[in-house]
Amino acid sequence: MTFIEELKLRGLLQDMIPGTEEFIENNEVKGYIGYDPTAPSLTIGNLVTIMMLVHLQRHGKTPVVLFGGATGRVGDPSGKDAERKLLPEDVIEANLANQVGQFKRLLNFEDGHNKAITVNNYDWFKNIGFIEFLRDAGKHLTINYMMSKESVKRRIETGLSFTEFSYQLLQGYDFYHLYENHGVNLQLGGSDQWGNITTGTELVRRKSGGEVYAAVCPLLTKADGSKFGKSEGGNVWLDPKMTSPYKFYQFFMNAADADVEKMLKIFSLRPIEEILEIIEQHNADPGRRYGQKILAEDATILVHGEEELQKAQDATSLLFGKGTAETLMKLDEETLLSIFDGVPTFHISKTELSAGINIIELLATNTSILSSKGEARREIKGNAISINKTKVTKEDHQVTNADLLNNKYMLVQKGKKNYNLLIAE
């Protein structure tokens, strides 16, 4: 199976430059994707395009990760309705350092003829002066060409700064630089990058007369039309400190039936035939959530590893299985802590607790599980609060040392899926 065939079967191919498939099969290929370090961590949205690099490497080609140390300072108008805020430079540097570590888990940077490499476009842009850039890059492309890009057209009515307008030229120059200096001849990415990518291939063609190719994957959407990659109240990050492995696992467990196939093809490295078989089994009895389980397993191993998966599964089986107040009571401290690793924790004083704390105070004042007393009251009225898996129904409920598990911990739950661990000391 060719690389492009693999992408197609996995729903990771939206568009490519004619001839890309033949070229990849018959040449030494180095393919790159650019990531702008505008957040401290990569997200599962980024993971989609990273999977393209993973497959590229598995097909014996060299993946190149380009960090937009320079372009991230400018802001990409693609897919954005409004001008972006510029980030302070030290924030960009910190983000970049963190993201480098995340890639190390996903691609092989260590050995083989096709080990992955990273580059940072700040390294070449920092030495190029504005005049030089205008003569060297700007001269080769017309305004008419740049204006015809969808990302620019969409913003022409509402406004677009010269800075963001120039973004495609910077990104295009990346490709040219990588082609000239690193022999990079393929660019991958999300379909929102198609305009920027073709600017790059155009620039290489005009400046170097070189032969370069590109392919993009579709933007991942959910069956119900909502945005992919967000869960309760935010992004799903790859950084375990920002999205715990447990939450990460749960995100995939909660995938809609209609999305399971699509997501398995993207986030699982199992052969495509096996995935189709899994889907068949899943569809026979969707209520078992077989597809979601495999999906969550594979994705969690990929990003966080076996050990974290095990913990996430332990927590899941306790919290969503037949987990009752009694089983919770029976857990020893070590098991308890490992299961709730990654669940938000709060500390309270044992002396204070021994006197008894009103449940509303506890939720809104002693901890920030809920943001106000009014909200705490509403949630209790709405039957949403549980302590140690037992519903709290009265607003004047007092919590005491007697509620502690192992004389130290308390499990406070809002709704079905939001857990908090209180530690009394």
Add this chain to the structure above:
RNA sequence: GGGGAGAUUCCAGAGUGGCCAAAUGGGGCAGACUGUAAAUCUGUUGGUUGAUACCUUCGAAGGUUCGAAUCCUUCUCUCCCCA
């Protein structure tokens, strides 16, 4: 440079002196149902409060008034038309 329209609670968008913490829709959160689903239904969605009530909020700052999101003044920003 000239003329016009506008800025409302997370978003969209009503409200043009007291009945406005502010309609309605979306989104969020929760409950029921269920498969930790989808769809549906219900509740809730500024803060303190048992409730009355009070406090902060309708671009910013002043002012008029017993009383202002609503009227006046100045300022900031956005959009549209003409040059």
